[in-house]
Amino acid sequence: MKTKTQLKKSLLLLSALCVVMGAAEAKKSTADKDPQAVKEADNMKNPIGCYDTGYQFDLKTLHLLPSMAGKRQSLYFIFNALNQPVNLFQMRDGESSRSLYLNHSINARQWAGLSTTEKKVKFICTVPEAKNPYGKIVDCAESLKVCEYTNVRYGLNNRGNFWIVNSNDKNGAIRDVVHYGVIPGM
Template structure:
């Protein structure tokens, strides 16, 4: 009888211990996910506006001619960003991009105005269904960025990544985000 009681108490203890560990892991994962949704330190809510379901970026508002934007997809599905241009040029290329669910993308640009329309995948259209960018994206701009001579221009720095992965991509390119 004593052995049975001992076995039951040990199994009960191990069960409670495993439940506690599982809860601690899920809380840690939730905290990490919540932290990943926050913009990086020094990235400010400036240099953009949402108008007519589109995202309008206004780099250079702080006097710099090159800006870096962090864009976070708040949806549980990929968001397509299609650049809208006012005029065509043989020397300019479209900055279309896809940001994965709950991930970050980084755009570096030196154009005066950049406009994007957002869409989510749809079976009815190859371009997807247009959605309101204000409801699907969170945007912030690094206003004081130091670029090397070889890092200027218009390009996506990080495809779809976590916040730490996106910041590491910036550092890997040799760009110094200012505070």
């Protein structure tokens, strides 16, 4: 009987020791991380309230579908996951012939913000290439990370199709949007 009790106590002590050692190791590995790497990892995450919806990738192109998840006036945040600039060239259908092109360039590892009222916006992605002024076509699904704010509050003068954020880190992009007078919803 005594040996069973001693065995139970030993097992309990051993398991408690393992838990403490595991917690100490986890704390040590977190402290050893490079602050720049932690900041870069945070910059790649979607902003709070920006959902993985309202778009699709098809045949190396990006299709934004604002009315799919909410109101037609939508705010998209687009992250360039490459280590070089990505150019977005709008591909238009016949029905959007009176609107301006929404071509844009996003710097490496940066976010851009697009506000749109179009039913559907299509982009093809390219990276700079010396031979071609438009660049080399790349797969948008591998180059970009996209999220949509589905519940956005706009002022009366901020409606339409335009790039709110040209190219900035995540926090800077959110500040630019709020400074412009658009309130991203949660």
